[in-house]
Amino acid sequence: MKISDVRTASVRGNFEWILVRVYSDEGLTGLGECYWGAGVEAVVHRLKPLLVGEDPQNVDWLYQKMIRGMSGAGSTGGTVVAAVSGVELALWDLKARALGTPIYNLLGGRYRSRIQVYADCGKGAEPVPQAWAELAERVVAQGYAALKFDIDNIRPDLFADHEHVGTGRRRGWVRAQQQPISNKEMDLMVTLAGAVREAIGPDVDLALDCHWSYSPRDAISLARELAPLRLKWLEDPTPPDNIEALKRVTDNSPLPICSGENHYTRHGLRTMITTHAVDIVHPDIPKVGGLLEAKKIADLADLYYIPIAAHNVSSPVGTMAACHTCAGMRNFVVMEFHCLDVPWWNDLVMADGPLIREGYITLPEEPGLGLELNGDVARAHLSEGATFFE
Ligand SMILES: [Mg+2]
Structure with missing residues (x-):
């Protein structure tokens, strides 16, 4: 299984909820969320080239790849880490759906x-x-x-x-x-x-x-x-x-x-x-x-x-x-x-x-x-x- 796309939908509740969907070449998708405010959604899109073509099941490796890949943009905190978090949540959903089990397992x-x-x-x-x-x-x-x-x-x-x-x-x-x-x-x-x-x-x-x-x-x-x-x-x-x-x-x-x-x-x-x-x-x-x-x-x-x-x-x-x-x-x-x-x-x-x-x-x-x-x-x-x- 390979990641084929990463897309977002920003929903306005009492905060801005940025929903993240990771797509795979096998048709399965995973849903995540991060928040809030200026720039987080844009950073999710900047992360996409680091993800496409990768196996979505290697969540920890992909987390490290995103953090290291964004270190010049300030990956110790703030918007970058929030965006990475939204992708990470979606990767767990995708992997757990692929394996047919709840994420907590x-x-x-x-x-x-x-x-x-x-x-x-x-x-x-x-x-x-x-x-x-x-x-x-x-x-x-x-x-x-x-x-x-x-x-x-x-x-x-x-x-x-x-x-x-x-x-x-x-x-x-x-x-x-x-x-x-x-x-x-x-x-x-x-x-x-x-x-x-x-x-x-x-x-x-x-x-x-x-x-x-x-x-x-x-x-x-x-x-x-x-x-x-x-x-x-x-x-x-x-x-x-x-x-x-x-x-x-x-x-x-x-x-x-x-x-x-x-x-x-x-x-x-x-x-x-x-x-x-x-x-x-x-x-x-x-x-x-x-x-x-x-x-x-x-x-x-x-x-x-x-x-x-x-x-x-x-x-x-x-x-x-x-x-x-x-x-x-x-x-x-x-x-x-x-x-x-x-x-x-x-x-x-x-x-x-x-x-x-x-x-x-x-x-x-x-x-x-x-x-x-x-x-x-x-x-x-x-x-x-x-x-x-x-
Ligand atoms: Mg408080």
Whole structure:
């Protein structure tokens, strides 16, 4: 079997989901996904000459060939690794379909038959306790036993230095510098998070995301203020560049610290793991290098007894692909679902009912990914100017 073509279809959900299809000369195809933003789809097309004519079953060799082949374009992270990841996912789907078995059987087999999902809730409609509590109750009523809220940058008028505030593309506000957390802002964060904990009770897991916003000292103070809420984790407290600063937070935090979605490949996550700079590693699987790279990261983390949670903003395609590798991670804990606000998320694939039921995704028994794309729904939501695998 030889790879004959690589094509893409960019679908606009709450993120830009770049679907990747790898074609073979035997008629079988494999479907993958990566994300997001400018350039990723173009890089997938730049990878095509490295792939055509190769045996798609040599996934690890092809991963290395793509990474090495793109080293001049910056293959240690970012757009290049995201694009490589999308191809890698499609190669696993193609190989597993050719062999007539689910992908997880090719990655060491399963530790579990279903994957727990935590629901990303974003922020309450207003920065008041009632709005945050209502949102939490609504999501728990959908069957989720684990939630995450964005606790950062809620009311920029409370920033200690609010002259240096920028508007973010999605979250509304970003700290342009490491502005300190004012006492008023800290009180609001603790009040809103407390309202969520009170609404969901002690047994639903709750994580809070800081989106790389704070200095180590402020992050430690925040963790101490939030400690009574018994969080599953506090996420990305400090900017992603300096692992020593992150480690200082982790070493001094009464709450577990989680990070990793802004890092790429084993090399990118190595120091974070080997120095215990986090309590939980949080790679984004359709972005970090793909299924086998994520498995290798999980194995490295497991040597240090560090659990894995999977960051995820993908369509059902990337989400299910990630489930196949999470199934085989000894130290896997939970995977994100970031699309509560996309009513057609589930319709993008052919499935018997919702993919996520009572907060879990059941692993399929069918070959490959175990799901098929719904072309009509994908076509209806193509990104502006995008084509459907043309
Ligand atoms: Mg995050």
